[in-house]
Amino acid sequence: MPRSPTEGRRPLLSLASAGVCYRSRRTLRSAGALHWALSNVSFEVMRGETVGIVGRNGSGKTTLMKVLAGIIEPDRGKIERNHSSISMLSLQVGFLPQLSGRENALLSSVLLGEDRMAAKRNLEAIVQFAGLEDCIDDPLATYSSGMRARLGFSVAYHTTPELLLIDEVLGVGDQDFRQKSTAAIKQLIKSDRTVVLVSHNLPTIRELCDRAVWIEDGESRMVGPTKEVVEAYVK
């Protein structure tokens, strides 16, 4: 593995030769085929850095994010965690249309890992950021899809895991909110938070990430400084 600027310190999270295998459902007529979505991935995430993940469609990026989030465990290789909390910036987690915007915001925050007190404390900020002060007590079913997206984004944005995983969600909603949310996420990533970011947008990766990992056919092809990895990937 290439040297990293953070050598010597204990990583928040490290993967060593990790692989994940899916099996399609067994039925009377088929035995269920095995498919290795990830076969051999190794890299580390250090405290405070932003790691970018690049790779083509189907290379295993989404599966990798699920492994990092602890949603699935690798079937081979090792994952070592030294962080207190981790979560994916997922939108509209657990939303129920019959509940009010406020109730959904609380439920979603708790599902994303916030405790109840923190969720309540954040509520004002969440509502304000989403710009939904006038209708936060109306049922979610009465919201437009843009309003739901704004609420979903705002909830996710206000969660504070030690390690944040972002899978290409830069900007949702209408033109104004898209700019606002993109700027907010960039600001968040540039702060001293630890972030793993998946994106097809190479300028974004170049702008935001300290280091990058190139995933190809379920393997980590290259790990190193963003500039070098992106250059190699583009070739």
Next chain:
Amino acid sequence: MTSSRRTKDILLYKTYAELKAEAQRNFLGFLWWVIEPILFMLVFYFVFGKLLGRRPEAFIPFLLVGLVVWLWGQATIVQGAAAITANRGLLNQAFVPKVLFPTVVFFKNTFKFLFALLMLLIFLVAYGFEASPIWLEAIPVLAVGGLFVLGAAYLAAALTPFFPDLQVLIDNGMRVLFFMSGIFYDIDALNTSYKAVLRANPAAVLIDSLRAILLSGEHADWWRLGGVLAGALCVGGAGYAIMRVNESRYAKIAY
């Protein structure tokens, strides 16, 4: 990875959210939690009390105790089996301990059951039964029953994602069990060599015990209830262990 506090918060919010969502889904809302068991009871009263002409003493209270308890267990186990798969979207977005899903189903249905139970008690008093201190014995009986229902829901939830055909078996198995649990007849009054088998059914034990306490003012059969408790711990323990061991596999197979 998940603190017990977060688990408690999710349990609280998700149970509240699902109850409220259910109540908001139609005009009568939470009134259905009372109306549904009453409608169900009316059908059975009509069929077994009127049409078939069998009408033992105090048949309505006898039927009602059985039905209220049965509906609690049946709904929890059937919905418990689907609990993890029903949350497949959530499962793939955030790490949530899987044991939470059947637990939410249990809390949701227990809340509704307590509603129905309160109605039942009011009805019994109005019907002429005397509320006596022995009714308090219903509390530990229901605790044992609840533990069994929760345990069965755990096992059903743990296994169904791996063996989806189980959902069909459970749905139909519950239908068979319904007729075997002595809801609209008294197992002890039957003249059959299968009586011992029928009496071993946890649903029958629970219903018999509650009838003894509420309708006859007698003590529950604690030997049989002890058996139910032991069964609950085995079944629930197995379900819990399976969910813990396979914690990160459900997200891969629930679809």
